Amino acid sequence: MQQLSVGNMNMEFAKEILGWRYAAPxxxxxxxxxxxxxxxxxxxxxYSVVNNSGELVGFFCIGQSAQVPSGSQFGTYSEEMIDIGIGMKPGLTGKGYGSTFFSFVLNHIQGENCIPIRLTVAKFNHRAIHLYEKFGFVRFMEFCNNSIEFIVMIKKDL
Structure with a gap:
Protein backbone atom coordinates (compact mmCIF):
# COMPACT_ATOMS: atom_id res chain seq x y z
CA MET A 1 0.00 0.00 0.00
CA GLN A 2 1.31 3.43 -0.92
CA GLN A 3 1.70 6.45 1.35
CA LEU A 4 -1.65 7.41 2.87
CA SER A 5 -3.20 10.76 3.74
CA VAL A 6 -6.43 11.96 5.33
CA GLY A 7 -8.79 14.34 3.62
CA ASN A 8 -12.23 15.77 4.15
CA MET A 9 -15.04 13.71 2.72
CA ASN A 10 -16.50 14.93 -0.56
CA MET A 11 -19.44 13.95 -2.76
CA GLU A 12 -17.33 11.88 -5.18
CA PHE A 13 -15.77 9.77 -2.42
CA ALA A 14 -19.07 9.43 -0.54
CA LYS A 15 -20.76 8.05 -3.67
CA GLU A 16 -17.86 5.68 -4.27
CA ILE A 17 -18.03 4.36 -0.69
CA LEU A 18 -21.79 3.83 -0.89
CA GLY A 19 -21.24 1.82 -4.07
CA TRP A 20 -18.73 -0.55 -2.50
CA ARG A 21 -19.83 -4.18 -2.48
CA TYR A 22 -18.31 -6.73 -0.13
CA ALA A 23 -18.57 -10.51 -0.52
CA ALA A 24 -20.55 -12.51 2.04
CA PRO A 25 -20.50 -12.48 5.02
CA TYR A 47 -12.84 11.37 6.49
CA SER A 48 -11.37 9.94 3.32
CA VAL A 49 -8.10 8.03 3.29
CA VAL A 50 -6.33 8.26 -0.05
CA ASN A 51 -3.05 6.98 -1.44
CA ASN A 52 -0.41 9.21 -3.01
CA SER A 53 -2.16 8.80 -6.37
CA GLY A 54 -5.27 10.39 -4.89
CA GLU A 55 -7.24 7.14 -5.05
CA LEU A 56 -9.68 6.39 -2.25
CA VAL A 57 -8.51 3.38 -0.23
CA GLY A 58 -10.84 3.75 2.74
CA PHE A 59 -12.51 6.02 5.22
CA PHE A 60 -13.03 6.48 8.91
CA CYS A 61 -15.62 8.20 11.02
CA ILE A 62 -15.60 9.34 14.61
CA GLY A 63 -18.13 10.09 17.30
CA GLN A 64 -21.78 9.13 17.16
CA SER A 65 -21.47 8.17 13.47
CA ALA A 66 -19.21 5.29 14.53
CA GLN A 67 -21.73 3.92 17.02
CA VAL A 68 -24.43 1.32 16.46
CA PRO A 69 -27.51 3.33 17.54
CA SER A 70 -29.18 0.50 19.47
CA GLY A 71 -26.02 0.02 21.55
CA SER A 72 -26.95 3.07 23.62
CA GLN A 73 -29.84 1.22 25.24
CA PHE A 74 -27.30 -1.21 26.73
CA GLY A 75 -25.14 1.58 28.15
CA THR A 76 -22.48 0.81 25.58
CA TYR A 77 -21.51 4.40 24.92
CA SER A 78 -21.98 5.93 28.38
CA GLU A 79 -18.26 6.39 29.13
CA GLU A 80 -16.43 9.25 27.46
CA MET A 81 -14.29 7.77 24.71
CA ILE A 82 -13.60 8.46 21.06
CA ASP A 83 -15.68 6.12 18.92
CA ILE A 84 -14.16 5.19 15.59
CA GLY A 85 -15.43 3.32 12.58
CA ILE A 86 -13.43 2.32 9.54
CA GLY A 87 -14.02 0.95 6.09
CA MET A 88 -11.53 -0.19 3.49
CA LYS A 89 -12.14 -0.52 -0.25
CA PRO A 90 -13.42 -4.07 -0.89
CA GLY A 91 -10.68 -4.88 -3.42
CA LEU A 92 -8.05 -4.21 -0.74
CA THR A 93 -9.56 -6.32 2.05
CA GLY A 94 -8.14 -9.71 2.96
CA LYS A 95 -4.79 -8.92 1.33
CA GLY A 96 -2.73 -7.92 4.36
CA TYR A 97 -3.31 -4.16 4.06
CA GLY A 98 -5.50 -3.94 7.16
CA SER A 99 -2.62 -3.37 9.60
CA THR A 100 -1.14 -0.53 7.55
CA PHE A 101 -4.53 1.09 7.05
CA PHE A 102 -5.70 0.73 10.66
CA SER A 103 -2.33 1.85 12.06
CA PHE A 104 -2.51 4.97 9.89
CA VAL A 105 -6.05 5.80 11.09
CA LEU A 106 -5.16 5.16 14.74
CA ASN A 107 -2.05 7.33 14.55
CA HIS A 108 -4.08 10.13 13.01
CA ILE A 109 -6.76 9.95 15.70
CA GLN A 110 -4.37 9.44 18.61
CA GLY A 111 -2.24 12.33 17.44
CA GLU A 112 -5.12 14.68 18.15
CA ASN A 113 -6.59 13.10 21.29
CA CYS A 114 -5.59 11.53 24.57
CA ILE A 115 -8.77 9.79 25.69
CA PRO A 116 -9.49 6.07 25.20
CA ILE A 117 -10.69 4.82 21.82
CA ARG A 118 -13.72 2.58 21.38
CA LEU A 119 -15.02 0.72 18.36
CA THR A 120 -17.99 -1.53 17.66
CA VAL A 121 -17.61 -4.52 15.34
CA ALA A 122 -19.96 -7.25 14.15
CA LYS A 123 -19.12 -10.43 16.05
CA PHE A 124 -18.85 -12.50 12.85
CA ASN A 125 -16.07 -10.22 11.53
CA HIS A 126 -13.19 -12.33 12.87
CA ARG A 127 -10.64 -10.70 10.53
CA ALA A 128 -11.35 -7.25 11.94
CA ILE A 129 -11.48 -8.45 15.56
CA HIS A 130 -8.09 -10.14 15.17
CA LEU A 131 -6.67 -6.93 13.68
CA TYR A 132 -8.04 -4.78 16.50
CA GLU A 133 -6.64 -7.15 19.13
CA LYS A 134 -3.20 -6.88 17.49
CA PHE A 135 -3.39 -3.14 18.14
CA GLY A 136 -4.22 -3.54 21.83
CA PHE A 137 -8.01 -3.34 21.74
CA VAL A 138 -9.78 -5.55 24.29
CA ARG A 139 -13.34 -6.77 24.39
CA PHE A 140 -15.44 -4.55 26.61
CA MET A 141 -18.99 -5.78 26.11
CA GLU A 142 -21.40 -7.34 23.61
CA PHE A 143 -24.94 -6.57 22.53
CA CYS A 144 -27.40 -7.74 19.91
CA ASN A 145 -29.31 -5.67 17.35
CA ASN A 146 -31.81 -7.33 15.01
CA SER A 147 -30.11 -10.74 15.41
CA ILE A 148 -26.66 -9.27 14.66
CA GLU A 149 -24.26 -9.57 17.58
CA PHE A 150 -21.77 -6.78 18.14
CA ILE A 151 -18.60 -6.58 20.20
CA VAL A 152 -17.50 -3.28 21.69
CA MET A 153 -13.72 -3.04 22.02
CA ILE A 154 -11.65 -0.41 23.77
CA LYS A 155 -8.03 0.73 23.72
CA LYS A 156 -7.04 2.55 26.87
CA ASP A 157 -3.26 2.66 26.51
CA LEU A 158 -2.49 5.48 24.16
Whole structure:
Protein backbone atom coordinates (compact mmCIF):
# COMPACT_ATOMS: atom_id res chain seq x y z
CA MET A 1 0.00 0.00 0.00
CA GLN A 2 1.31 3.43 -0.92
CA GLN A 3 1.70 6.45 1.35
CA LEU A 4 -1.65 7.41 2.87
CA SER A 5 -3.20 10.76 3.74
CA VAL A 6 -6.43 11.96 5.33
CA GLY A 7 -8.79 14.34 3.62
CA ASN A 8 -12.23 15.77 4.15
CA MET A 9 -15.04 13.71 2.72
CA ASN A 10 -16.50 14.93 -0.56
CA MET A 11 -19.44 13.95 -2.76
CA GLU A 12 -17.33 11.88 -5.18
CA PHE A 13 -15.77 9.77 -2.42
CA ALA A 14 -19.07 9.43 -0.54
CA LYS A 15 -20.76 8.05 -3.67
CA GLU A 16 -17.86 5.68 -4.27
CA ILE A 17 -18.03 4.36 -0.69
CA LEU A 18 -21.79 3.83 -0.89
CA GLY A 19 -21.24 1.82 -4.07
CA TRP A 20 -18.73 -0.55 -2.50
CA ARG A 21 -19.83 -4.18 -2.48
CA TYR A 22 -18.31 -6.73 -0.13
CA ALA A 23 -18.57 -10.51 -0.52
CA ALA A 24 -20.55 -12.51 2.04
CA PRO A 25 -20.50 -12.48 5.02
CA UNK A 26 -19.07 -8.95 4.83
CA UNK A 27 -21.97 -7.86 2.60
CA UNK A 28 -23.51 -6.78 5.91
CA UNK A 29 -21.40 -3.63 5.40
CA UNK A 30 -22.87 -2.85 1.96
CA UNK A 31 -24.84 0.39 1.75
CA UNK A 32 -27.32 1.92 -0.63
CA UNK A 33 -26.60 5.09 -2.56
CA UNK A 34 -29.47 7.32 -1.50
CA UNK A 35 -29.94 10.82 -0.13
CA UNK A 36 -30.09 9.70 3.50
CA UNK A 37 -26.84 7.72 3.25
CA UNK A 38 -25.08 10.56 1.40
CA UNK A 39 -26.19 13.05 4.05
CA UNK A 40 -24.93 10.76 6.81
CA UNK A 41 -21.44 10.70 5.28
CA UNK A 42 -21.28 14.33 4.18
CA UNK A 43 -22.86 15.96 7.24
CA UNK A 44 -20.94 14.03 9.91
CA UNK A 45 -17.27 13.52 10.81
CA UNK A 46 -16.31 11.11 8.02
CA TYR A 47 -12.84 11.37 6.49
CA SER A 48 -11.37 9.94 3.32
CA VAL A 49 -8.10 8.03 3.29
CA VAL A 50 -6.33 8.26 -0.05
CA ASN A 51 -3.05 6.98 -1.44
CA ASN A 52 -0.41 9.21 -3.01
CA SER A 53 -2.16 8.80 -6.37
CA GLY A 54 -5.27 10.39 -4.89
CA GLU A 55 -7.24 7.14 -5.05
CA LEU A 56 -9.68 6.39 -2.25
CA VAL A 57 -8.51 3.38 -0.23
CA GLY A 58 -10.84 3.75 2.74
CA PHE A 59 -12.51 6.02 5.22
CA PHE A 60 -13.03 6.48 8.91
CA CYS A 61 -15.62 8.20 11.02
CA ILE A 62 -15.60 9.34 14.61
CA GLY A 63 -18.13 10.09 17.30
CA GLN A 64 -21.78 9.13 17.16
CA SER A 65 -21.47 8.17 13.47
CA ALA A 66 -19.21 5.29 14.53
CA GLN A 67 -21.73 3.92 17.02
CA VAL A 68 -24.43 1.32 16.46
CA PRO A 69 -27.51 3.33 17.54
CA SER A 70 -29.18 0.50 19.47
CA GLY A 71 -26.02 0.02 21.55
CA SER A 72 -26.95 3.07 23.62
CA GLN A 73 -29.84 1.22 25.24
CA PHE A 74 -27.30 -1.21 26.73
CA GLY A 75 -25.14 1.58 28.15
CA THR A 76 -22.48 0.81 25.58
CA TYR A 77 -21.51 4.40 24.92
CA SER A 78 -21.98 5.93 28.38
CA GLU A 79 -18.26 6.39 29.13
CA GLU A 80 -16.43 9.25 27.46
CA MET A 81 -14.29 7.77 24.71
CA ILE A 82 -13.60 8.46 21.06
CA ASP A 83 -15.68 6.12 18.92
CA ILE A 84 -14.16 5.19 15.59
CA GLY A 85 -15.43 3.32 12.58
CA ILE A 86 -13.43 2.32 9.54
CA GLY A 87 -14.02 0.95 6.09
CA MET A 88 -11.53 -0.19 3.49
CA LYS A 89 -12.14 -0.52 -0.25
CA PRO A 90 -13.42 -4.07 -0.89
CA GLY A 91 -10.68 -4.88 -3.42
CA LEU A 92 -8.05 -4.21 -0.74
CA THR A 93 -9.56 -6.32 2.05
CA GLY A 94 -8.14 -9.71 2.96
CA LYS A 95 -4.79 -8.92 1.33
CA GLY A 96 -2.73 -7.92 4.36
CA TYR A 97 -3.31 -4.16 4.06
CA GLY A 98 -5.50 -3.94 7.16
CA SER A 99 -2.62 -3.37 9.60
CA THR A 100 -1.14 -0.53 7.55
CA PHE A 101 -4.53 1.09 7.05
CA PHE A 102 -5.70 0.73 10.66
CA SER A 103 -2.33 1.85 12.06
CA PHE A 104 -2.51 4.97 9.89
CA VAL A 105 -6.05 5.80 11.09
CA LEU A 106 -5.16 5.16 14.74
CA ASN A 107 -2.05 7.33 14.55
CA HIS A 108 -4.08 10.13 13.01
CA ILE A 109 -6.76 9.95 15.70
CA GLN A 110 -4.37 9.44 18.61
CA GLY A 111 -2.24 12.33 17.44
CA GLU A 112 -5.12 14.68 18.15
CA ASN A 113 -6.59 13.10 21.29
CA CYS A 114 -5.59 11.53 24.57
CA ILE A 115 -8.77 9.79 25.69
CA PRO A 116 -9.49 6.07 25.20
CA ILE A 117 -10.69 4.82 21.82
CA ARG A 118 -13.72 2.58 21.38
CA LEU A 119 -15.02 0.72 18.36
CA THR A 120 -17.99 -1.53 17.66
CA VAL A 121 -17.61 -4.52 15.34
CA ALA A 122 -19.96 -7.25 14.15
CA LYS A 123 -19.12 -10.43 16.05
CA PHE A 124 -18.85 -12.50 12.85
CA ASN A 125 -16.07 -10.22 11.53
CA HIS A 126 -13.19 -12.33 12.87
CA ARG A 127 -10.64 -10.70 10.53
CA ALA A 128 -11.35 -7.25 11.94
CA ILE A 129 -11.48 -8.45 15.56
CA HIS A 130 -8.09 -10.14 15.17
CA LEU A 131 -6.67 -6.93 13.68
CA TYR A 132 -8.04 -4.78 16.50
CA GLU A 133 -6.64 -7.15 19.13
CA LYS A 134 -3.20 -6.88 17.49
CA PHE A 135 -3.39 -3.14 18.14
CA GLY A 136 -4.22 -3.54 21.83
CA PHE A 137 -8.01 -3.34 21.74
CA VAL A 138 -9.78 -5.55 24.29
CA ARG A 139 -13.34 -6.77 24.39
CA PHE A 140 -15.44 -4.55 26.61
CA MET A 141 -18.99 -5.78 26.11
CA GLU A 142 -21.40 -7.34 23.61
CA PHE A 143 -24.94 -6.57 22.53
CA CYS A 144 -27.40 -7.74 19.91
CA ASN A 145 -29.31 -5.67 17.35
CA ASN A 146 -31.81 -7.33 15.01
CA SER A 147 -30.11 -10.74 15.41
CA ILE A 148 -26.66 -9.27 14.66
CA GLU A 149 -24.26 -9.57 17.58
CA PHE A 150 -21.77 -6.78 18.14
CA ILE A 151 -18.60 -6.58 20.20
CA VAL A 152 -17.50 -3.28 21.69
CA MET A 153 -13.72 -3.04 22.02
CA ILE A 154 -11.65 -0.41 23.77
CA LYS A 155 -8.03 0.73 23.72
CA LYS A 156 -7.04 2.55 26.87
CA ASP A 157 -3.26 2.66 26.51
CA LEU A 158 -2.49 5.48 24.16
Missing amino acids: YDFYNNELDTEALNEILDNPY
